[in-house]
Amino acid sequence: MKRRIHKWEVLVMLLIFLGAERVNAQGCSDAGFCTMGAMKPDQAFNKKVELKLRSIEVSYYYGESTSSPIINVANLDASFSITNNLGFQIKLPYQWVTGNFDNTSGMGDISLSVTQRLSSSEKYDINATVGMKIPSNDANLKDSGSKRPSSKGLPLPMYYQTSLGSYDFVAGGSLISSEWLVAAGIQMALTANSNEFWRGEWQPPVYPSSEYVSTYDNATKLKRGTDIMIRVERNFRFSNYSFNIGLLPIYRITKDRIADRTTGEYKKLEGTTGLALTALTSFTYYFDVSNNVKLSYGKKLTDRDVNPDGLTRDQVFIVAYGFRF
Template identity: 25%
Template sequence: MKNYFFVLILVTVSTFGYAQGCSDAGICSIGHGFQSDEKELKNSVGIASVFGAGEADVTYFSPFISYTRKINENWALSSKVTFSSANGAFGTSTSLGDAFLSGNYTFETKNNKQWSTLFGFKIPFTNSDFKIDGKSLPLDYQSSLGTYDLFIGGNFKYNNWDFNSAIQIPVINNNKNSYFKEFSGTNDFPSTNRFERRSDALFRTTYTLKTANKKFIFKPNVLFIYHLGEDSYETIQGDREKIKGSDGLTINGNLLTTYVINNHNSIELSMATPFVIRDIRPDGLTRAYVVSIQYNIIF
């Protein structure tokens, strides 16, 4: 009973909190991967719709599709393609976002303990330079940050607990954003001309709860995301200037609820909201909340 009371508290916090949601640069969602107790099922397809609200009344609709192939008992390969539509005072910007490719290796379980590792890439479909009516848009309206990123992570599972950590490193920066707040008529968003983003490090703790009939699975989790340095942009004079306060810690609360229809189909509802945020988030990842619903097909 205490465990389900904890879930209820987290749902309440996730619904009514306000600040920055999970980093949609990708580090929060990597490793979701193939999850099935059926050993003979090798493939998983996920179709999701993600809804969020950001700064200055910007709203987001960000669907994605994912595919995971379980090669054997140890190896799995995953891919995901994202799409984003941002709407606000500047107008509506819609485009493909990023492609994610990752591999996961799971070691043999011993004494209810299991280790796994992850390695992956993020590939952008845009250079983060979309405009509306010839006007440059801040990163809040862009569907991608325009960077090729590397992911490295690991997970430790013990009984119902999961502890995982990861780092997301921008390897190639192809960001060609040209937004200056001085020419925009608003101070809602910082200047991000030729934006350069620093790396992120993540640590997450997850506890899994299942109902007696195993139809419902609850996974409350807490994420600690540390932005490893201050981001920067290119000034009008051509100098590179750091954005003070853009580094530091974000703490997010998330609840993932899964309804298992049968061995081949399930529906997931995810709700996330922050408890601690950075002083300034020029990368456009600010969210008041993030709610997503995903349909999974396993075969």
């Protein structure tokens, strides 16, 4: 007999979303930290129907930053079973950005991971993931001069970069039941990038508004801090559709560092640690056991004070088609 859905479970999450409508924040990295392996949202769980162990998902991501850039990503997410309990995932994104400074486009960072099922029963699964992110470029795209010739050749802020420019290590685990998903993970940048953005170079007359320029944080040779994430998700599953609501807190436990432009020595940036909290929801319709479409929405609740990595989003929308085989 299926467990009855309590009204309070839905009400609490709805209040969170309503309260988030006017709040800006910073959330999960577009590099894919929160959607790798065991940390992935809305994972299938059905012990009565044998799930197909290979899948391909094609998605479109639309993200609004707290400044002018709009981030668009087309992503191919493929998962393959190695054994019944071991799987491999690869994510191949293509990203394009439009903003007041310039428009950019290019291949995003590649995500690779393996996931092992550690324990399985009729009521739950426990999984663990290790993986890495491979940069597609050095995160130092220059302004093309298409919007104002005076800025041609200047390094662009991280918001406009199609890569974070670093090799990252990722690990995590999850517990999944028919109603709940609880996951935790860590992402560590192993290297610095080559970004050379310095907002002093963009001040008037190069760009007419110094106030706007100040919305971007300096990111010279950025070495991002380490992130810890926790995903808590309540799923409501039916025969042909499902939906979920959840929270995604991410805590940066170490400070970002940038290089001094004169000496080259690294310095820690104040305000780059702390909590970033996101409220999430998604709806999935299943045409059959192999085909589905999914709509997802995320809204930020809290933010860190300083975000040189360019990952801050007001809200994100995702539409995806998935195929299992």
